[in-house]
Amino acid sequence: MQEKAHCFALKISLFFKSVVRRIKVAFRTLRIFHAEHNWHLSKKGNFYNPILEATIFRSQGCWKIARHDDYFGQFETAQVAQAYVLRMWKREQNLLPLPEMRPLRQDERRVAWEDMATGDASCEGGVDYKIYKREANENLKADFFYLAQTGKDCYKCRMRTPVYAIVLPEGFEAVDEDVIEELEEEGVVVDEDVPFSAQDYCSLVSYVNYISPSALFEIHKRTGERSFCMEYSHTIKASYYRSICYACGAAQGDHFILSKLGTPFVPNNFEDFKKIRFYTIHEKISLRASTYSTGHPFMEDGFLENVA
Numbered sequence: 001m002q003e004k005a006h007c008f009a010l011k012i013s014l015f016f017k018s019v020v021r022r023i024k025v026a027f028r029t030l031r032i033f034h035a036e037h038n039w040h041l042s043k044k045g046n047f048y049n050p051i052l053e054a055t056i057f058r059s060q061g062c063w064k065i066a067r068h069d070d071y072f073g074q075f076e077t078a079q080v081a082q083a084y085v086l087r088m089w090k091r092e093q094n095l096l097p098l099p100e101m102r103p104l105r106q107d108e109r110r111v112a113w114e115d116m117a118t119g120d121a122s123c124e125g126g127v128d129y130k131i132y133k134r135e136a137n138e139n140l141k142a143d144f145f146y147l148a149q150t151g152k153d154c155y156k157c158r159m160r161t162p163v164y165a166i167v168l169p170e171g172f173e174a175v176d177e178d179v180i181e182e183l184e185e186e187g188v189v190v191d192e193d194v195p196f197s198a199q200d201y202c203s204l205v206s207y208v209n210y211i212s213p214s215a216l217f218e219i220h221k222r223t224g225e226r227s228f229c230m231e232y233s234h235t236i237k238a239s240y241y242r243s244i245c246y247a248c249g250a251a252q253g254d255h256f257i258l259s260k261l262g263t264p265f266v267p268n269n270f271e272d273f274k275k276i277r278f279y280t281i282h283e284k285i286s287l288r289a290s291t292y293s294t295g296h297p298f299m300e301d302g303f304l305e306n307v308a
Contacts, residue, residue, distance in 0.1 A: 028095060036086055042045055063159075070151045070159025071236070084159070088246040092224045118299070121234040138210060138286040141196065142172035145285045147219055148204075150276045152257065154265045156250040163243040164219075164228050165204045165258050165265045167278065171198050204265060206254040209240045210288035218283045240290075 035051040042048060047056040054067040056078050063075040064094060065085055075081040098204070146167040154161050173196040209230070223243075231251035232239045242251040258265040267273050 139175040141286040154245040157248040160246040161245040207290040215285035
C-alpha cells in the first residue's frame with residue numbers, strides 16, 4: 001500500500017514538474033514573440049523597438065543600430081539588423097544559450113593553475129603583482145565597487161558587442177606582499193589572517209578568476225549570466241571572467257579590453273572615455289586577480305562624472 005502511494009505521489013510530482021516546465025517554455029516563447037514583433041516604423045523610415053530599446057536607421061547605404069547610446073553595425077537589410085538586436089536582447093535576458101564549451105582536460109587544469117599561481121603578472125602603467133598562492137583565498141576586496149560597460153568590435157565576427165570591467169574604488173584593499181615576505185623571512189607561514197593594505201587610488205581589475213557570490217549575483221543582474229562568465233584562455237592557459245560576444249559567443253580577452261593603453265576601458269582620448277558607463281554596485285566584493293592597474297588620468301579626472 002505504501003509503495004503504491006509512493007508511486008502515485010511520484011507520478012503526481014513528475015506531472016506537475018512537466019506542467020510547470022511547459023508553462024515556462026510557453027511564457028518564454030510568448031516573451032520572445034512579443035519582443036520580436038514590437039517594431040514601430042517612424043515617419044523618417046526608422047524602426048524602433050521599446051522592448052529591445054533599439055532603433056534601426058539607414059545611413060550611407062546600410063542599416064545601423066542605435067542602442068544604449070551606442071551606434072554600430074552595417075547591415076544590408078533592416079530585417080537582418082532587427083534579428084541581430086533580438087539576439088543581443090535574448091542573450092542579455094539569458095534566453096539564448098552560449099555555444100557548448102569543451103571541458104578542460106586534467107593536464108590543462110594543472111598547467112593553468114601552475115601558470116597562474118607561480119608566475120608574475122604585470123600591467124602596463126601599473127604595478128607588478130605576484131598572485132597570492134593560496135587558491136582558496138582572495139587578494140583584493142572593497143566595501144563596494146563599480147561595473148564599467150562600453151562597446152567594442154568582436155575580434156571574431158567583427159560585430160559590435162558590450163564588454164564589462166570591474167573597477168575598485170579608492171581605498172580598496174590588496175594583499176600586502178611586503179608584509180608577507182617579511183613574515184616568511186622570519187619563518188612564519190601565512191595561511192590565515194592574511195595582511196591587507198588600503199590603496200590610495202581607484203583601479204581597473206584584470207584576469208579575475210574568483211568573485212564573491214553576492215557580488216557576482218549583482219554583476220549578473222546587469223550583464224546576464226551568459227555575457228560575463230568564466231572562459232578558458234589558450235593564450236594564458238587559465239580560465240578567468242570575460243565578456244562574451246552577443247553575436248557569436250566568442251570570449252573577449254582582457255589584454256584587448258583593459259590591459260593596455262588604447263583599449264576600450266583605457267582609451268587614448270577623453271571623448272572615448274566619456275562613452276564608458278559606470279554603475280555603482282553597493283555590495284561588498286572580494287576577488288582573486290592576477291593583475292590590477294593604477295588607472296589613468298581620464299579615470300582620475302572624469303571618473304565620477306559617468307557614475308550611475
